[in-house]
Amino acid sequence: MKPSNGTFVYNRALPVEGDYDLVVAGGGPGGCGAAISAARLGARVLLVEAMGCLGGMGTSALVSAWSDTADGERMVVGGLVAELLEELHTRGCLKPGIHPDRWRKDLHSGVAFNPEGLKIVLDDYCARAGVEVRFFTRLIDVDQNNGKINGVIINNIEGNRYIRARAFVDGTGDAVLAGLCGVACREAGRDTPNIMAPTLCAALAGINADVFDSSKQQEAVFKAIEDGFFTQNDRHVPGLFVNSRTTTIMNAGHLFNTDALKCRSLSDAMAKGRQFAREYTAFFRKYLPGCEGAQLMVTGALLGVRESRRIKGEYELNYDDFTARREFPDQIAIYNKAIDIHVHDCSDEQWERYRNEYLSIDRPARGEHYGIPYGILVPAGGWTNLWVAGRCNSSDVKVHGALRDQPACYMMGQAAGTAAVQSLKTGQPACDLDMQTLVESLRKQGGMLPQKTLSRQMTRSAR
Ligand SMILES: Cc1cc2nc3c(=O)[nH]c(=O)nc-3n(C[C@H](O)[C@H](O)[C@H](O)COP(=O)(O)OP(=O)(O)OC[C@H]3O[C@@H](n4cnc5c(N)ncnc54)[C@H](O)[C@@H]3O)c2cc1C
CATH class of the missing domain: 3.50.50.60 (FAD/NAD(P)-binding domain)
Structure with missing residues (x-):
């Protein structure tokens, strides 16, 4: 053969x-x-x-x-x-x-x-x-x-x-x-x-859920963009979904132009997604009260394909x-x-x-x-x-x-x-x-x- x-x-x-x-x-x-x-x-x-x-x-x-x-x-x-x-x-x-x-x-x-x-x-x-x-x-x-x-x-x-x-x-x-x-x-x-972009979600620890206020997230995103904080000026950040007193799921960082039916594209998106996860953890630490001690624990094993x-x-x-x-x-x-x-x-x-x-x-x-x-x-x-x-x-x-x-x-x-x-x-x-x-x-x-x-x-x- x-x-x-x-x-x-x-x-x-x-x-x-x-x-x-x-x-x-x-x-x-x-x-x-x-x-x-x-x-x-x-x-x-x-x-x-x-x-x-x-x-x-x-x-x-x-x-x-x-x-x-x-x-x-x-x-x-x-x-x-x-x-x-x-x-x-x-x-x-x-x-x-x-x-x-x-x-x-x-x-x-x-x-x-x-x-x-x-x-x-x-x-x-x-x-x-x-x-x-x-x-x-x-x-x-x-x-x-x-x-x-x-x-x-x-x-x-x-x-x-x-x-x-x-x-x-x-x-x-x-x-x-x-x-x-x-x-x-x-x-x-x-x-x-168009393709709706995926996101590589992550789990963060070290959140103070009693202080964190999810309604303040959008305002903080606008401010960080104004400050030139992000490598990608994406206003659409679904943000943090708190699931215990100290932990949260982070849904942030659109991986634009990813083709979820192409393995090479999925692979590139995973690597880029891991960079975004670090960047957005730093954003939440700096801009959102209650997140000062946020630690990035792990990113998803699967890409979040929409x-x-x-x-x-x-x-x-x-x-x-x-x-x-x-x-x-x-x-x-x-x-x-x-x-x-x-x-x-x-x-x-x-x-x-x-x-x-x-x-x-x-x-x-x-x-x-x-x-x-x-x-x-x-x-x-x-x-x-x-x-x-x-x-x-x-x-x-x-x-x-x-x-x-x-x-x-x-x-x-x-x-x-x-x-x-x-x-x-x-x-x-x-x-x-x-x-x-x-x-x-x-x-x-x-x-x-x-x-x-x-x-x-x-x-x-x-x-
Ligand atoms: C970033 C993001 C945020 C979202 N936010 C929300 C939200 O806040 N609330 C909400 O309700 N929904 C949300 N969704 C939508 C939701 O999570 C998905 O659309 C939903 O999980 C789809 O379910 P599914 O069973 O069709 O597929 P999936 O959840 O994708 O499950 C498919 C499974 O099949 C397995 N699989 C794939 N191919 C094979 C194969 N060849 N052989 C064997 N196994 C295989 C995969 O490993 C996977 O476990 C979000 C989605 C994304 C990506």
Whole structure:
């Protein structure tokens, strides 16, 4: 075997394993939601995760905060993610003294958590549900034909393996499995003019949470820019998310022009991100009371990727749906996060665009939400046993800026896992599942699904 014309063709016999009901690729919010929910419903589930822990961005990338979960009156998120929040609270993984209204009632409010705490909660939930988890294992290829996956190829320290299963969920965040299947996808920077920049988040110790006032951060950023403090004059600094009396997560430093689908670009961004983490730690120490003793403990093991590749699904959730607060008979969740597309560069125009968009009149008000229909989890083209869950869902670029948050990703995961089990039990394909049964099953699991009208049919985009 010799390389020719820039390619190298090889044949290898691989050990075959499995006969799982469901394989879930990726153990972030989408993948964990799918794996735990399907296993609780009795499926034999294998969850493969490239890193050494579950939680995805929330743990490996130190994006340890969940945004919007309530609408000013009550929770809009239900099911597994609501359970996880209460569990984190009970185990003392949220800031001591935090009032439960922050996630049960308050509008546009978020909670930061201890990432180590979430790792253990997810380990426990998977173990209790009977999910088989394989860490340090990457899904690398697929065996599929005519819209049906027969098996996937995984790689870990034991080499490559062929895993047979009856259903598959792509929870990789980057639509890795869907992409390998040849599913039509949208890629940031190629199908859309801009890429929302990633950030390498970090954990800081030595904070005095009783003194630190997050509402003073923006003013301090403006002052530091005026003083010529930063190497990049980025006004958009999400900042510190305090998760204990002395520690915080730091979300600061946009890595503009990073292409999250190119390894070289990701590698450069990690190195640059580590420099930013030092620079922003020094900024907080100098400019924010309560941060004088801040110490940079560690940066994320994963880059905080906001946007990469997402599928074109049976339905694409769009901006008109968002502004109309559309209810769908087949919605599998509701949500109320605003559109949150970060600045694309340091210009005045981008800062204005971001501020206007995020705080615009289109932002869901008290008591408002929009529906997330089932069809955004199923690739277009008649797929029988493939679903996606999480940020690789099918939505237009604006709505993606709202749906990418972790609570929504857990709910999409729960729906994908539940749909997979329904499909296995009934023989209904992913692209033609009975929606009424799915909605009723999600309601039984605590899903917040207020739609009055149900339908057996999926809502599809006109093509
Ligand atoms: C900087 C930043 C700040 C954010 N802030 C917030 C916030 O404040 N609140 C909020 O709620 N959300 C926030 N988000 C959004 C949120 O964290 C993500 O969009 C969300 O975690 C996506 O979930 P996911 O399951 O789709 O993917 P991910 O969380 O990316 O998880 C995917 C998992 O799949 C694994 N994986 C990837 N490829 C493979 C493969 N081939 N084989 C096996 N495993 C694989 C990865 O290791 C990872 O664990 C933020 C995101 C970023 C980047």
